[in-house]
Amino acid sequence: MDLHEYQAKGLLQRHGVPVLHGEVASDPQTAEEIAQRLLTPQCPLLVVKAQVRTGGRGKAGGVRLARTPAEAREAAEAILGLDIKGHIVRRVLVTEGADIAQELYASFLLDRAERRWLALCSAEGGMDIETLAKERPEALARVGIDPIEGVTPEVAARITAAAGIAEPLAGSVAEVLLLLWQTLVAEDATLVEINPLAVTPDGTVLALDAKITLDDNSAFRHEPIPDAHENEGTDPLEARAHELGLNYVRLEGEVGVLGNGAGLVMSTLDVVAGAGTRHGGVRPANFLDLGGGSSTEAMATGLELVASDPQVRAVLVNVFGGITSCDTVAGGIIAAVERLGGLDKPVVVRLDGNRAEDGRRMLAEAALPGVNVVDTMDGAADVVARLAHEATSPRTDTPQEA
Amino acid sequence: MSIFLTEDDLVIVQGMTGSEGRRHTRRMLSAGTRVVAGVNPRKAGTTVAFDVEPLGPGAADVTAGTVEVPVYGTVAEARTATGAEVSVIFVPPAHVRGAVTEAVDAGMRLVVVITEGVPVADATWAIAYAAAHGTRVIGPNCPGIISPGRSNVGITPPDITGPGPVGLVSKSGTLTYQLMHELGDIGFTTCIGIGGDPVVGTTHIDALAAFEADEDTRLVVMIGEIGGDAEERAAAYIASSMTKPVVAYVAGFTAPEGRTMGHAGAIVSGSSGTAEAKKTALEAVGVRVGRTPSATAAIARDLLRELDGGSDVEE
Numbered sequence: 001m002d003l004h005e006y007q008a009k010g011l012l013q014r015h016g017v018p019v020l021h022g023e024v025a026s027d028p029q030t031a032e033e034i035a036q037r038l039l040t041p042q043c044p045l046l047v048v049k050a051q052v053r054t055g056g057r058g059k060a061g062g063v064r065l066a067r068t069p070a071e072a073r074e075a076a077e078a079i080l081g082l083d084i085k086g087h088i089v090r091r092v093l094v095t096e097g098a099d100i101a102q103e104l105y106a107s108f109l110l111d112r113a114e115r116r117w118l119a120l121c122s123a124e125g126g127m128d129i130e131t132l133a134k135e136r137p138e139a140l141a142r143v144g145i146d147p148i149e150g151v152t153p154e155v156a157a158r159i160t161a162a163a164g165i166a167e168p169l170a171g172s173v174a175e176v177l178l179l180l181w182q183t184l185v186a187e188d189a190t191l192v193e194i195n196p197l198a199v200t201p202d203g204t205v206l207a208l209d210a211k212i213t214l215d216d217n218s219a220f221r222h223e224p225i226p227d228a229h230e231n232e233g234t235d236p237l238e239a240r241a242h243e244l245g246l247n248y249v250r251l252e253g254e255v256g257v258l259g260n261g262a263g264l265v266m267s268t269l270d271v272v273a274g275a276g277t278r279h280g281g282v283r284p285a286n287f288l289d290l291g292g293g294s295s296t297e298a299m300a301t302g303l304e305l306v307a308s309d310p311q312v313r314a315v316l317v318n319v320f321g322g323i324t325s326c327d328t329v330a331g332g333i334i335a336a337v338e339r340l341g342g343l344d345k346p347v348v349v350r351l352d353g354n355r356a357e358d359g360r361r362m363l364a365e366a367a368l369p370g371v372n373v374v375d376t377m378d379g380a381a382d383v384v385a386r387l388a389h390e391a392t393s394p395r396t397d398t399p400q401e402a
Numbered sequence: 403m404s405i406f407l408t409e410d411d412l413v414i415v416q417g418m419t420g421s422e423g424r425r426h427t428r429r430m431l432s433a434g435t436r437v438v439a440g441v442n443p444r445k446a447g448t449t450v451a452f453d454v455e456p457l458g459p460g461a462a463d464v465t466a467g468t469v470e471v472p473v474y475g476t477v478a479e480a481r482t483a484t485g486a487e488v489s490v491i492f493v494p495p496a497h498v499r500g501a502v503t504e505a506v507d508a509g510m511r512l513v514v515v516i517t518e519g520v521p522v523a524d525a526t527w528a529i530a531y532a533a534a535h536g537t538r539v540i541g542p543n544c545p546g547i548i549s550p551g552r553s554n555v556g557i558t559p560p561d562i563t564g565p566g567p568v569g570l571v572s573k574s575g576t577l578t579y580q581l582m583h584e585l586g587d588i589g590f591t592t593c594i595g596i597g598g599d600p601v602v603g604t605t606h607i608d609a610l611a612a613f614e615a616d617e618d619t620r621l622v623v624m625i626g627e628i629g630g631d632a633e634e635r636a637a638a639y640i641a642s643s644m645t646k647p648v649v650a651y652v653a654g655f656t657a658p659e660g661r662t663m664g665h666a667g668a669i670v671s672g673s674s675g676t677a678e679a680k681k682t683a684l685e686a687v688g689v690r691v692g693r694t695p696s697a698t699a700a701i702a703r704d705l706l707r708e709l710d711g712g713s714d715v716e717e
Contacts, residue, residue: 110522112600112630112667115529130672147523147530188523190600217495217599217666218521249661262598262664263574263627266653270677271694273656284656289664322545322559322579352583354559377580378696 001214004051006093007225008212012192015183017176019207022095024051028076034094035072045097048075052087055128060084065097098206103196104165104173105129108145108181110190117145117184119155119177121163125196151181172205173197188218237286237309244301246288253283254388256306256315256345258290258299260324265289268318271377275385282388285312290324299332300339307336307345313391316384317349318377326351326359334366346370346387350380404549404592405569405612405619406512406538406604407488409460412438413555414480414510416501417492419445419473426492426516426557428452431469433560434460435553439472439480441504446475458560459551477508487511490546490555498542499524506537514555515541515603522600522666529603539603543666545575545595550582556595558582564589567618568702571609572625573598573632573665577653577695581623584699588706591619598627598665606636614644621647621705623698624689626680628654629667633680641687647705650684650691651698652677 003011006024013019021038025031035046050062057063062084064075072094082089105125111118121141122132133140141162145151151159156174165173176197184192191213198208214225241248247262255272259265269284276282288306290298299317306315319329329351337343347370351359363373372387374380413430417423418440431437431454440450449470456464474480477489489505491498491513498520505513506528513532515525520542532539540547546556551565558575562582566589572578578595594609596602606624613619622644626633633652640648654663654670655677662669670676681691690705692698 110526110600113632113635115526115601117526147526148534185523188521190522215522216662217519218523220496221521247664249658249663251656251658259576261574261576262668263572263578263625263653264576264580266574266627266657266663266668267577267580267651267695269656270653274693287657287663320576320579320583322576323557353562353579376696378694 001216002053003212003214003225004053004091005049005210006051006091007227008210009207011187011212012183012207012210015179015186017179017183017207018205019210020096020098022093024091024093025076026080026091028073028080031076031092031094032069032073035066035069038094038096039069043096046072047095047097048072048079049093049095050079050082050084050089051091051093052084052089054085054087057084062089098198098208099201100198100208101201102199104199105140105195106173106177106180106197107191107193107195108151108184109193111144114144116147119143119145119151119159121159121177123163123165129195150185151178153178169199169203172203176205187212188215188222189213190215237305241288241305244305246302246305247291248305249287251284251286253285254311254313254392255282255384256285256309256312257318258288258302258306258315259318260290260320261322262289264318264320268316268377268381271381272316272385275381278382279385280389280392282313282385282392285309296328296332296335299329300336303333303336303347304340307340307343312345314345314384314388315347316380317347318380319350320352321354321356323354325354326356327362330359330362333363333371334368337368337371343370345391346372348372348374348380348384348387350374350377403616403618404552405609405616406540406594407547407549407553407555407592409434409552411488411553412436412484412486414439414441414477414484414486414489415492416441416477416489416505418442418471419450420492423492424450427471428454429457429557429560430554432457432461432464433554434458434462434464435555437471438484438486439474441475441477441480442473443475445473446479448473459564460554460560477504477510481508481510488514488555490514490516492516495519495521499528502528502539503531506532506535510537512538512540514544514546515539516544516546516556517541518543520599525599526601529601532603540594541597541603543599544597544602545578547592547594549592550590558593558595562586566590567620567706569609569613569616569619569622570594570625571596571606571613571622573627573667574625574653577625577651580695581625581651581699584696585623585702588703591616598667600630600667606632607639610636610639610644610648614646619646620709621649621702623702624648624650626650626652627665627668628657628663628677629665629669629675631675634683637683637687637689640689647709648689649698649702649705650689651695652680652684652691
């Protein structure tokens with residue numbers, strides 16, 4: 001889960017990383033009130049920053065300066081509601097400005113391929129780090145972190161040296177690196193990125209911006225982050241799926257898809273999209289993985305959810321029974337159809353593996369209208385794509401005008 | 403033969419007394435796996451009874467009836483008492499790091515972690531610890547490893563297919579089963595589900611290297627999916643080190659950017675980790691990539707026929 005800047009800075013502060021004081025506002029009035037509190041003779045300048053989980057905020061007009069409370073209000077008015085790369089701004093961070101003598105870059109992240117952690121550090125911060133890595137790779141130090149040893153003061157010194165940061169700054173940066181590592185470990189983050197890591201004229205090192213990604217698998221051992229899911233409930237079907245505990249992702253096509261196992265469902269989406277090229281370009285409408293050992297109830301709930309999507313014209317249930325038993329799956333389909341009093345959309349079912357014959361027999365005996373059983377995955381994808389296409393466009397028995 | 407797992411391996415189950423552990427221990431025993439002990443400090447000295455009935459082609463020596471499996475307090479005690487060198491873990495996510503550490507400290511050769519939802523920091527730590535002590539980890543979040551007809555450690559259905567000349571390595575459990583089913587008449591030396599998490603103990607490359615060295619494996623089917631660059635790395639390895647043919651399948655061409663698709667590691671980030679990039683990397687080194695699981699199986703059949711000099715292998 002990617003955190004907003006203000007949430008990330010909250011975690012950093014908890015672990016002693018120096019950040020500038022700031023508060024978050026979701027309306028211009030609150031932004032003005034925050035500015036009244038923060039503006040002092042020592043702090044004559046504020047920064048109002050859009051809180052969205054994407055980069056390039058500055059270029060998109062999402063970062064503005066304010067010298068008075070009225071300016072903070074105006075900045076908030078201009079920023080709130082902006083669409084930055086598809087993310088609507090619902091909150092701004094009003095934060096102290098700072099004199100910056102130098103901008104650095106520092107991050108710790110998971111290195112999947114090497115199965116360890118990786119430190120990235122550069123004496124040149126502020127810019128897009130992927131661009132720096134591409135154009136001047138020698139300016140970006142990369143230091144592998146042993147998962148067992150972690151970041152010790154020696155490792156931190158190695159990182160600053162690799163980045164070409166000289167004393168006395170190197171010592172201050174190394175101290176901050178240790179705190180960033182502590183944050184990563186204590187919060188179960190897979191990314192802690194500070195860009196820029198700013199140095200003030202008096203030599204203080206500050207996290208001016210922050211990006212943190214938390215490991216979802218570790219959520220059970222942490223306090224929940226307030227407002228963490230605020231942008232995820234924008235799609236009503238995704239919100240409902242989340243409530244039901246279903247592993248669901250909404251897409252833009254016409255064929256509802258559900259199955260068991262992430263890999264098989266991803267594959268099913270691809271096979272449906274491929275079949276769609278032969279049937280008017282229909283595409284998958286969603287990803288829904290019912291998981292291993294799916295119960296009758298899970299199948300019924302999942303099928304109801306997918307069929308309730310107004311953009312769905314036909315549904316494909318693709319199950320390979322490994323641990324899941326196909327008679328359970330068939331029972332779920334029958335239960336769902338009964339509970340809904342019949343389905344107004346065709347359903348194509350492909351069952352293989354554990355007790356597949358029992359499942360197919362149950363469906364044949366139930367003889368549910370609109371439910372088609374097809375033997376193979378490719379065949380089922382073809383049938384469901386054809387049905388979705390027929391339901392999407394009026395029958396073209398007569399040639400249409402070009 | 404098979405890789406990493408043979409019919410002689412004795413197996414300990416960590417988490418055998420839980421519901422998942424019980425269910426799958428019964429299936430493993432039914433498939434002919436030599437499960438010799440369970441571990442639970444609170445139930446040391448007891449035994450667990452399993453109603454076993456022969457299941458799949460490895461069950462030749464299995465007779466229907468009750469099998470009693472002893473429970474020990476620690477992995478070390480179980481290993482000392484039984485001589486087992488393989489362990490399979492069904493404990494909840496919070497306990498996986500500790501369970502792997504215990505297995506490594508007891509000197510286990512192979513540790514298979516079935517548990518889904520393991521914190522990535524715990525997996526990374528445990529895998530590094532195991533590597534430092536010479537223990538192979540498979541998983542986490544995986545179906546395990548099956549050498550059909552010989553042994554099955556994990557949750558793979560043992561009755562899909564039997565022994566044969568194909569090796570299989572996959573990030574996905576159900577796609578493993580699907581391909582085993584598609585090539586069920588041909589059979590497999592070993593099928594390994596390496597798991598769909600960002601960090602896993604055994605990689606595609608580890609499996610490819612072992613299949614390359616295995617006399618009985620004539621062809622390898624490799625299944626990948628979006629996220630990370632394991633498939634791209636495997637492609638480079640295939641180019642430099644594989645003489646046996648590899649057929650690949652990649653899932654997730656239609657996955658949107660930035661969304662986790664079921665598996666914790668299955669995510670396209672920006673332009674990296676896409677199915678297209680993986681397919682391109684594999685094809686660039688001469689690996690044929692199937693458009694669907696069935697098409698992948700068809701390519702495997704063609705290549706096996708070519709290995710036989712074009713003669714029809716299916717009598």
